[in-house]
Amino acid sequence: MPTYQYACTACGHEFEAIQSFSDDSLTECPECKGEIRKVYTAVGVVFKGSGFYKTDSATSNTAKKSPAAEAPKPAPAPKAD
């Protein structure tokens, strides 16, 4: 289950909340009942949505050809007849 980090905009209190995907985001500071905002960390973003895992970038990576891989064709040798 992902852990979300929140920071209060009123008192500066920071805390983490473990929530399932279906849970609503928290909006209230447990300390002062002030407004809080969600702090996105590198870890948290990865869990946004199931089945979302980087399939796009993986596909485009393999499909991307390196230009250096294709060597130019050598000129045909003249026929010695």
Ligand SMILES: [Zn+2]
């Ligand atoms: Zn607060």
